Amino acid sequence: MSTTHPPVQLAPGQIFVRESIGNVLILSPAIDLGSLHEPEIIHETEDLLDIINHPDGEPIHMVVDLSHSEYFGTALLGAIVKLWKRVSQRGGRLAICNVSQNVLQVLHVTRLNAIWPIHNSRDEAIKAVRG
Known part of the structure; x- marks a missing residue:
């Protein structure tokens, strides 16, 4: 028996589906992200950097699916580099x-x-970042 999930509702301007599993933030682009989406990518990257900077004391790991x-x-490549640098700093x-x-x-x-x-599955990537 297969389970169908309701479509994910993104906030206006949001281009990444975000999921948290413990201290791992999982990002999945909801669309193919070519350079035509640069303003949206830049805006959402700033929002994600704020999330990573949250002073909760626990490092945030990230998986990009x-x-x-x-x-x-x-633009997406640059965004991932920025996010990786901030995640590493934390x-x-x-x-x-x-x-x-x-x-x-x-x-x-x-x-x-x-x-x-680079991992073949989300589960492998989550295990890898958790060490």
């Missing part, structure tokens, strides 16, 4: 999962695959 993205532009880790061949190629060309672990 790209299962719904066949492609991403430089003692957390970032991992990426469910990448397409196109995204994997971008990560290899930019050599970001050497910095961010």
